Amino acid sequence: xxxxxxxQTYIEEAELLIEELIDVEEYELVVFNDDVNTxxxxxxxxxxxxxxxxxxxxxxxxxIHYKGKCTVKYGSRSKLKPMCQAILxxxxxxxxx
Numbered sequence: 001x002x003x004x005x006x007x008q009t010y011i012e013e014a015e016l017l018i019e020e021l022i023d024v025e026e027y028e029l030v031v032f033n034d035d036v037n038t039x040x041x042x043x044x045x046x047x048x049x050x051x052x053x054x055x056x057x058x059x060x061x062x063x064i065h066y067k068g069k070c071t072v073k074y075g076s077r078s079k080l081k082p083m084c085q086a087i088l089x090x091x092x093x094x095x096x097x
């Protein structure tokens with residue numbers, strides 16, 4: 001009987017690990033250029049939401065301006081989803097890809 005309980009525990013632990021691994025898959029949080037938002041607004045938003053340094057935020061903003069988009073963060077979908085929503089709420093176009 002002890003072996004059955006231990007086996008069930010191992011199975012449950014393995015299932016939890018598999019779920020965590022699936023969510024670790026790297027996604028990108030991409031911010032897109034528009035003709036509405038100022039450089040300053042985008043920079044401040046990236047600093048606040050993505051915890052970028054001012055230099056990182058400024059570089060990303062320049063890439064967004066000249067290339068049309070920039071990946072500003074990598075991570076799991078669950079980590080990036082609230083960040084994406086906060087950027088969208090700030091009136092900036094963004095998506096998780």
